[in-house]
Amino acid sequence: MSSLLNAVEPSTPQTNNPTHHYRNPPQDQPTAQDQPITAEVITQNTPTIPTEIAEKYVTFHNDVNSVSLGNLGALEANLLFAIFNKLKDKEDETLVFEAEDIRAMIGIKTKVSLENLSKIVEKFWKNIKAASFWALYPYAKENIMLFRKLRINYHDTKKTQVKSMEIQVNTPYFGYLLNYLHGNFTYFELLEFQNISGKYAKTLYRLLKQWKSTGVPPKMEWGKFRELMGISSSYTIGELEMQILKPAAQELQKLPHFENLCYKKIKTKGMGNRITHIQFYFEPITKTSKDREQAKRDIRTIAWKIRSEKAVKQLKHSMEQAKQTKLDKDMQEVIDMAFYKPQDPSVVLVVDGIQPAKDGYEILVKYYREGKEFQAKSAVLANKETFLTAMTKGGYQIVESQAQQLHTPKQPQATSSNNDLTEYIGRNLYMNNNGISASLKITDIAHIENGKVRVDIKDIDKPRKTLNPFILDNVKHFKSWFKKYKE
Incomplete structure (x- = not known):
């Protein structure tokens, strides 16, 4: 089996993800405001996009994928990466986008009013300002913006009718993200990205596209994954999977190379039952048809294995639920059962209530003398059989008749039958x-x-x-x- 299939084993997949070593200027040297900050990178063997098709593709440095852009909505994400496409190799040139350009860049086929377009642009402006691009400089503390200039011009003083946008990349800090990339970059077709429905699916698409040549991204720490996806901490694991992760994966499965996209949530030994990482698998882009068929077989095998593991877990869960249901039903039969001791038949013990407890069921019993309750106790027992065994060992017998249970031992004895x-x-x-x-x-x-x-x-x-x-x-x-x- 190929290396793709072997990647499903517990060992961490090898990655060609670049490691960046950013230079901090010495204290006695000019600061970043005075001279460009350069980024030394270990390049990966990613081919340069041919010039004739470059206009169709968005290209950016892989560092963009390590910044959380999750606050951007679907239309704002379309706008950002369309801007990236326009700014490619423009260095620090300021570009002006008219309203019609912006309409085309947000990827909506129907005409959008200037008022609605203004709302989209303003939301984009607000969220891109908050994106943590300054985190790319871990040895500095400064709120550095991606764009040196992001100006919105309007037709009216109330600023409801957008006219144009002026954009300039913040060089020297982030010029390397979009200019003259020959390695260590991610690229994808802009139109394909715009046609993806949902902001989470778009983000997942972008993160996976960096690894299109292997189909096996490095497993990602769960908290980092949530951060990059822009998933609120209020989501439980179940809600996240049902409302975000599965719908995003299903949306991407409509695309070539993602048809068999699958993922595996990973738990680490010693970390309890907590999910610590997530691993994705998809069909890599290969050069030959033979490699392509092998890759398809491998990813289908991985997907089958993941589905099988889930099916086994679901089956075990169903069996446990069925067992618990039977236990609950058996315990319900105990409610209202009455007991007495032959040596003291004037006292009757009645099971008044049952509720689930950590180690079984908490059983509430009440004691009656001459029809009046005088005591109540509770105890935790595993199941009905354990309860009945305990009652037998305690010398109790089940009250067989209503008369015996309620009255025979309680009242003055009858002198004769009438x-x-x-x-x-x-x-x-x-x-x-x-x-x-x-x-x-x-x-x-x-x-x-x-x-x-x-x-x-x-x-x-x-x-x-x-x-x-x-x-x-x-x-x-x-x-x-x-x-x-x-x-």
């Missing part, structure tokens, strides 16, 4: 208390001391809900009461 009232067991009642209605079922009837009658009931809609029994004075009272509330 056979005359057994026909009422299982009958339904309907009651309305302060506007709250309830449907009840009689579960048991028994005589207790002093001729009184105890009626055990349950809520039909909430069968596990603890309800106190009704105590009626005598059988006659019971029959009158039943007649009043029967359904």
